[in-house]
Amino acid sequence: MRYAMAIDTKKCVGCTDCVVACQTENNVPIGYARDWIVEVTDGTYPQLELEFRSERCNHCDNAPCVRCCPTGASHIIEGGIVKVEHDKCIGCGACVAACPYDARYVHPEGYVDKCTFCDHRLEQGQDPACVAVCPTKCLYFGDMDDPNSEVSKVVKKRKFKTLIPEAGTEPQLYFLI
Amino acid sequence: MVKSRRDFIKISALGATGVAVGSKYLFAENNQKLKDTPKGPFKLPSDFTRTPTYCEVCFWKCAGWVYKNDKGEVQKIKGNDDDPNSNGRFCPRGTGGVGMYNDSDRLKTPLIRVKDKYGNQTFKEVSWDEALDYIAKKLQGVIDRHGAECIALFTHGSGGKYFGNLVKALGSHNIAAPSYAQCRGPREVGFIATFGDGLNSPEPTDIRDTKCLVLIGSHIGENMHNGQVQEMSDAIDKKATIITVDPRYSTAASKSKYWLPIKPSTDLALLLSWMNVIIEEGLYDKEYVEKYTYGFDQLKEHVKNLTPEWAYGITTIKPDIIRKTAREMGHASPSVIIHPGRHVTWYGDDTQRLRAVAILNALLGSWGRRGGFYIPDKAKVPGVPHPPYPKPTRSWRDAMQGKYELADLALANGVCDATIPDPSLGCSIKAWIINGTNLLTTLPERQKTIEAINNLEFVAVIDTMPMEITGYADVVLPECTYIERYDSLRVTQHREPTIALRMPAVEPKYNTKPAFWMAKELAKRMGKSDYFPFETIEEELDWQLKQVGTSLEEMQRIGVKKLKRPYDDLYFKDGEDVEFNTNTGKIELYATSFEEYGFDPLPKYTPHPEPPEGYYRLIYGRAPMHTFSRTINNPNLSALKDENYVWINPKVAKEWGLENGQEVYLQNQDNVVSSFPIKVRVTERIRWDSVYMVHGFGHGDKKLTRAYGKGASDSELITKVMLDPIMGGTGMRGNFVTFLTSKPVKEEAES
Amino acid sequence: MREELIVSGRSNPMIDPHLEIWEWHIPAYLFLGGLAAGILFFAGLFYIRGKEDKYPTAVRVAPIYVPILLAIGLLFLFLDLKHKLYFWRLYTSFSIESPTSWGAWTLLLVMPLSVIWAALYIQYVFQKWDWKYQWVKDALKFLSGYKREMAWAMVVLAIVLGVYTGILLSAFNARPLWNTSILGPLFLTSGLSTGAAFIVLLSKDKAERHYVGMIDLMLIAIEIALIIHMFMGFKASTRVQIEAADMFLGGQFTATFWVFVFSMGLVIPALLEILESKGKKVPFYIAPSLVIFGGILFRFIMVHAGQLSRWLY
């Protein structure tokens, strides 16, 4: 099993609902964020293009954050989900520096925290909170190893890009373009 | 009567001790309340981990669930899957609604304006009894001296139903909402004149099945009216053509096949030229036009010379693009929507612009057709029985001197005008009850609003937050948030009729109360108890629900009840005979009702003033994570965006030497300067003759700890209004601003 | 015009608007680690080569400072941890790919070694020093039989430690400025150089000063070569690395780096040492002081600038 997310930038309106939903679902303290929205405008008026990307941890297949963690707090669970075990984390910041996407943050209590793909919801057969709330239904989530999953299908059908593939992290967020 | 000027009461008036004492005392009361609550036949919030609600953060009224954590604290809000307004997905504001409940800046206890020993006006914390007795006495005084007609209610929100009932029971029909003459009024009037029906809310636009969606200003995606956003996304999935007309590269524009960066204020010319092409090229739905419409020949004649070439000179949109887009619409007909928008009070000729939108839809045969406008249905829930309301002998309309007869609802600005004494009036309005509307940021021409307030004998404000408007109140009543209360049932139109319940998830925080209770208590004190026949709101709701075959008990469990549409009439059937609610019984391309009242029966383009040298047109809109001024202080939502920016085209920025992130003050054509600086956003996404900002920011009340002084207020710069002659709407986009790079020397302390 | 914005107000402390997860603690720690490595390296090396008497400062005196330097460094490291109470977790696992883990374990070995070495020589500096307990004396006596083994261990561990101070950064592919394998040798060289400078500062013997000074001169030459090589490498690499290098080649760190680190911390001390070797009268402490100063600043700049450099997407 290999969980992954596809984000349809053609449908995303950058509303930030996924960000608030994550916050209330996962008790992310106010002033911190596990996911965020990037807006990119290209061109000169009136020849313009706009892209919205809902970003979060890429749950990289080749995760530098896990490799550099001295305690094993950063680890990978079933389905390739990269997680942090709070009680093992010493807050050294190595993983934060190691993530090219700045996807991690230091929780005010000291440990490092990040997107979990809402594994607690997955266990109950629910989609991640951000996916479930998105009003434009532009987030697709599922098992990339299953060719019939929504995410596999949409990634197969559409043109996509991943972020900084050059960094070699093998990210598992697919941005449909 | 002596009129006493109401000083805007600033934070300093409410000393720290006051707040601390207040909250201690309310805890006592709260605990007591919990114990007192009778178990009765109805379940209590504490009996549920998930309670139904409908969202109060905007007026799309999505139904959902409030979830509590294992400590019984409010954790999150989610959509109800059975709700057609939300389809189980709230928008960011609704999801962040928890912040409204958690905001520690909330109003906590009733307040009465008093003079302290130095003669300064200040607020005193009082008990509910004291506050309500005081209001009852003051209102009775106004009734005794001037008549009940001199009371007015401004309301925007659910509690309006109960305060409305009270005010009508007292004998006044001066009940106005800013969602009419500052929002969708011209649209309703324009569509009623054409189709005999308005659009109401949620708009019956069949976006999910459309082949071509035309957005004129309507900035769906930033305007987060939930169902529309969802359906626009479905339409994108289905490869519908989207055409967006907007001087700004809006989010919707970026999703569009065609973006028409129109010169602001010239949309009517574009609409007329589209009609020209559609008629000249025979792209209209001939059968439909023949069967259902009235006045096609007049229209054809009217637009004969209004060619794309003509419009090009006015709108700056190339003729070729006008033709191409007209053809796209024609080819998609009747599954095409020329979206009516919602906030349409722009340039004063808005009713006529919306008439043009309606006509275009009629030509393309989209009204009553799949992928166009469906015929909505609404549950028929009987109102609570009560004695007939007394008939008022006067109303705010008397102050209008026969104007705006076509307005189907009260004008908030009209009520304001009727408050400012005029010798021709028998009596100007003397008391305002303001529920859930921050009039200072909502109405344009702030000076006029303040003038009206200063002519009042009494002002009561019901709000949840210490918003600007509370600073002008004689009494402030703190309402609990929608998460902590029952309210009237949500009965809104949609493809299927539904009913939704809002019930409290938790007991009210602080010393706050719901509107039902306040209105009923006031009614008791003013001898109008007959109009509130039920002792508790639970009983009232249960009675109403039982009339439609459900009950409070069931609704507490399911939240949303879908009813069956009695007839299969979502769309017109092929060749069906339809009688429209107009003078001619037809869709009036030529509006006979307008003719009757002396207005142009066919829309005409008139040019509007353009910004003078060095000035830019001030246009404004929504940010997806905020609703007007009400969410700016919400902790969850302010974390997403805590200030607005003034969008400036790079060319303009260069000319002025302005840089990204630099703070400027804005000064308008009447030399009004923004109270606070605003940061510059240099962006290609805006024309060079205009600047853009998100409405709702620039709060001036220090009690709003997160919102105070963040960004600038568009409202205070809208001092020029272009009044709609047909229905009295306040066109607000005729204001021009220039940049001041440093803080201007203070002229007036208070403005 | 291209406009790229985070529009959801993200402002994670220490991460937005740019990475600042490591403030002064880490560069100070890296400096102290490098310095300690340098000192231990020369102590071990000279001992093995039987130069204990010829270079007593290097072998006997300077190492006494090492436990202190390391302790301060570890304290800084500890202070930098955001979840301090879980510090011990460092020693419940060893993660082979984690430089932090390597560092933690290396220090665990270096620390006692340096303490023993210092203890063995403490009486050389403080003649009146008395180990109160007999068992300490016995233990030291026993250990003094293994000085040669310890010296070897010191040399090896010093190299590991020195390289580690560089690898700690260069392991981060995510930060283009750090993403170069030169950082290991560069930080090692710089650590050795500051170690040598430290010895020169302490030494009262002209010959020793001269000899170690010449070693330092050589190390500086290597360091300069490595730095130039590093920038050439960046310039020949990807866009993000070119941008990273540009922070030093015209960007915000240009003056600080080239004036203070490169000129004052490397070139000038090298020139002074050359002058000195030609018999010119230069106060002996200027060159090594500059080297140490340059070494500190170099680490601060590299840690700070590295956090500013990022992949763009």
Ligand SMILES: Nc1nc2c(c(=O)[nH]1)N[C@H]1C(S)=C(S)[C@@H](COP(=O)(O)OP(=O)(O)OC[C@H]3O[C@@H](n4cnc5c(=O)[nH]c(N)nc54)[C@H](O)[C@@H]3O)O[C@H]1N2
């Ligand atoms: N997030 C969020 N969503 C909301 C609300 C909210 O507060 N927050 N409020 C809700 C309410 S009550 C309403 S009424 C609606 C309002 O939402 P809409 O009906 O979509 O409002 P508009 O005023 O059309 O939207 C502003 C857009 O008009 C463009 N514009 C300005 N001048 C002109 C012009 O001359 N011509 C044209 N063609 N375009 C122009 C602006 O650039 C901007 O993109 O939003 C609703 N949705």
Ligand SMILES: Nc1nc2c(c(=O)[nH]1)N[C@H]1C(S)=C(S)[C@@H](COP(=O)(O)OP(=O)(O)OC[C@H]3O[C@@H](n4cnc5c(=O)[nH]c(N)nc54)[C@H](O)[C@@H]3O)O[C@H]1N2
């Ligand atoms: N300049 C400018 N003016 C505008 C607009 C604009 O875009 N620009 N938009 C116009 C439009 S489209 C509309 S619809 C109107 C909207 O106008 P309003 O609805 O008046 O907008 P808000 O400023 O959000 O004011 C809402 C008030 O209700 C209070 N409130 C929130 N929840 C509750 C509650 O549960 N109970 C009670 N009692 N009070 C509550 C809030 O604290 C706040 O004081 O504004 C119009 N005016």
Ligand code: SF4
């Ligand atoms: S909720 Fe969906 S549409 Fe909104 S920003 Fe997130 S991904 Fe985009």
Ligand code: SF4
């Ligand atoms: S995105 Fe960052 S935090 Fe997430 S797995 Fe990849 S490197 Fe680790």
Ligand code: SF4
């Ligand atoms: S901060 Fe925590 S999770 Fe990250 S590398 Fe250090 S110990 Fe591991």
Ligand code: SF4
């Ligand atoms: S998957 Fe869960 S944790 Fe990750 S961003 Fe979405 S809501 Fe947050």
Ligand code: SF4
């Ligand atoms: S659209 Fe958003 S804010 Fe409005 S009612 Fe629905 S969820 Fe609430």
Ligand SMILES: [Mo]
């Ligand atoms: Mo509105």
